[in-house]
Amino acid sequence: MTRGPAVIVRVGAGRYYKRWQGERRGNVVSIRMVLLPLFVQVGLTFALLIWMVGLRRQTLVSGETKIRDIALGQPNWPPRATQIGNCYRNQFELPVLFYALIALALPLRHADLFIVLMSWVFVVTRFVHAGVFVSSNDLGRRSTAWLAGVLVLLVMWIYFALKMLLLI
16 A cells, blocks of 8 residues: 655644545544643652652651661661652553553554543553552552553553554
């Protein structure tokens, strides 16, 4: 299948996208729509980082934790600092697959409305997971939120793979 020349299509105030002549329009979404849930997830990660650093600094300044006890990465932080640190570290596990999916879907032009909506669902599951993690840390509720995020991300990856492999 050969494509004609590329056409720039205006889809709203200051929003454009490139499509090939004769190509089906499909679900048109802006780059901002695709990136916004990703930026919100990054915001959660930075918020947890700042919180973790603040708690750790506070325990060092108060003398509750000694530098020699943590200088080589030993897990000698107080429980609350450990809890927030673990929640922060968790943002580099499952969300990495989300970042990879968006990084692939955008330039390959397979980020459609379904991907955007599922991205928001995924990010909500991450906020619920983090909220439970830093509050009650109820393993049952936390695991349910985590599993929901895994399933949403799995559906997103299957959808993306099918679109890529079947060229739909």
